[in-house]
Amino acid sequence: MSRVRIVGGHWRSRLIDVAHVPGLRPTPDRVRETLFNWLGQDLTGMTCLDLFGGTGILGFEAASRGADRVVIVESDARAHAALRQSVTALNATQVEVIRGDALRFVQTATERFDVVFLDPPYHKGWLERLEPWLDRLLKPDGWLYAEAETAIGGLAGLSTIKAGHAGLVHFHLLQGEQE
Template sequence: MSRVRIVGGEWRSRLIDVSTVKGLRPTPDRVRETLFNWLGQELDGRRCLDLFAGSGALGFEAASRGAESVTMVEQDPVAFAALRDNAKALQATRVQLVRGDALKFARSVPQPFDVVFLDPPYRAGWIERIASLLPGLLTEDGVVYVEAEYGIESIEGLTRIKHGTAGQVYYHLFAACA
């Protein structure tokens, strides 16, 4: 088991446990700092979805920064158990954990989100499989953060507004097309 630190907000500098699930890569501190600079440091009133929660670094960071609610979806039982333990340790009352398949969850979302975090396992085709559902997950002014092992120029129905790289990580921010 390893640990990552929350970089901002109410839980700044708190450590969360990361399970040793194969392929789990928590978003690096530097990338999370950049992302939350893009989003604005405070997420007050925003509804967030962490679709492939994994370590929970993105979702807990959003909750720490005042998100109204954060829904974290994770299928792996070991990773999910770590998410549950971290949520309990942080007393994260605005975090809802869902154990299940991200694609099935995305198809049945009852109401849209302001921010969607999409950091699926690499080399498994998840982004291609879920891309058509992304516009439907967003509020009118919602954004999608996508992390991948390659650069993404476009996703149908979305406009890329920011992007960057850090080592082997390509990260992007997309907004709903006007």
């Protein structure tokens, strides 16, 4: 089992275990630092969804920065078990780990979130499949963070506010029109 480091907040520098699952790629430290600079380091009072949990690092980073509630969805049994171990090791009572399919989750979700993290497996069309359902997940002023193999201009009626890339990772922060 490998490990990944939380880069900021209450659990800064803590390591969490990562299951050996084919295709699992933790969001690089530098990208996470950029993302949380964009969002603001303090997520106190926010609810967050990490829809393709994998390592769970985006959800744990949000919880480390004060998010009141973080839901992490993961379909792989090994990755799900590692996520649950990390919740226990960190005593992360604000983090709920759900074993399930991302598309089924968004189709049945009743809760709306301040921040939704999408870091799906590449080259499988996940963003396109999820797009019709994403508006059900976000609060009106919510943020959508998406990683992809290519740059994206918008998604589900949201506009890309900030974007960057590191290596093969294109990362985007999207939000709806503000009134």
